Amino acid sequence: MTQNRLVIASRESALAMWQARFVQQQLQLLYPELSVQIKGMTTRGDQLLNQSLAKIGGKGLFIKELEQSLYRQTADIAVHSLKDVPMEMPTGFVLAAITERMVPFDAFVSNQFANLADLPPAAIVGTSSLRRAAQIKALYPHVQIKTLRGNVQTRLKKLDSGDYDAIILAAAGLERLSLQHRIRTCLPPEAVLPAPGQGALAIEVAEHRDDLITLLQPLHHAQTAACITAERTMARLLGGSCQIPLAAYCAEKDDGLELTGLVASLDGTTILQTVARAPRDEAEQLGVQVAKQLAQQGAHELIAAVLSV
DSSP states (O other): OBTTEEEEEEESSHHHHHHHHHHHHHHHHHOTTOEEEEEEEOOHHHHOOSSOHHHHTOGGGGTHHHHHHHHTTSOSEEEEEGGGSOSSOOTTEEEEEEOOOOOOSEEEEOSSOSSGGGOOTTOEEEESOHHHHHHHHHHOTTSEEEEOOSOHHHHHHHHHTTSOSEEEEEHHHHHHTTOGGGOSEEEOTTTSOOOTTTTOEEEEEETTOHHHHHHHGGGOOHHHHHHHHHHHHHHHHTTOSTTSOEEEEEEEETTEEEEEEEEEOTTSSOEEEEEEEEEGGGHHHHHHHHHHHHHHHTHHHHHHHHHTO
């Protein structure tokens, strides 16, 4: 940041640019004298659309180029969908702020059917997520899961062209793009538990940029951050990545936090799940507790079996 000018690094998809513009607008409201610009970039994750993320390096492919721009000081901050941020932050980078969470759940989108239960045998459901696929297979083993990659508009176009009977997308992304009318139903966490951090945005900076960390604090939402700390701690301790069907959801309950964690086999025939509660100021310990409970159920062995496939 130089001479009251701040540059945001962002992917160029419509959703990523919405997220960057949201942060841009918030910063300009807070600091009217600050010129905030957006630098759009195409990442390797955006380019390799014909392969599953689990096979080509995971969701970190969506942020590496953005981090390089921070390292080279051609941008000051990077805005991410938090569920796309790896559980282990690269050396030299930190999440300076986590915004207030929107709807954290998955959305069922279909032109023919109202919900998953209505799908007939051999119906084709599109998703790029092993987490979603495993949980859907567990509930509805008669449906077929077909890999679906690309930005939101690309995925909707493939649904509309008849390639899929239904697709599963993050509800927050559809709402941000004013596409909530495409949501037939939101999948409750009792049916499909969301990804750690789903629904929130993360603002990443170089670790040494204390000036930016201070500047961004008004955008940091403490309640959301506490819940996500619990979710990401659990996932990190279990080696969570898009190569593993792993889910976590934390919410405020009875003046504290309640965290539900899940690990599954790829085919959904084995589901390990547990729930624990803790005070708000013990979010990290809550994540540790749920990870331990899942480990006691055999999570590490299940994960090892998944990674060996």
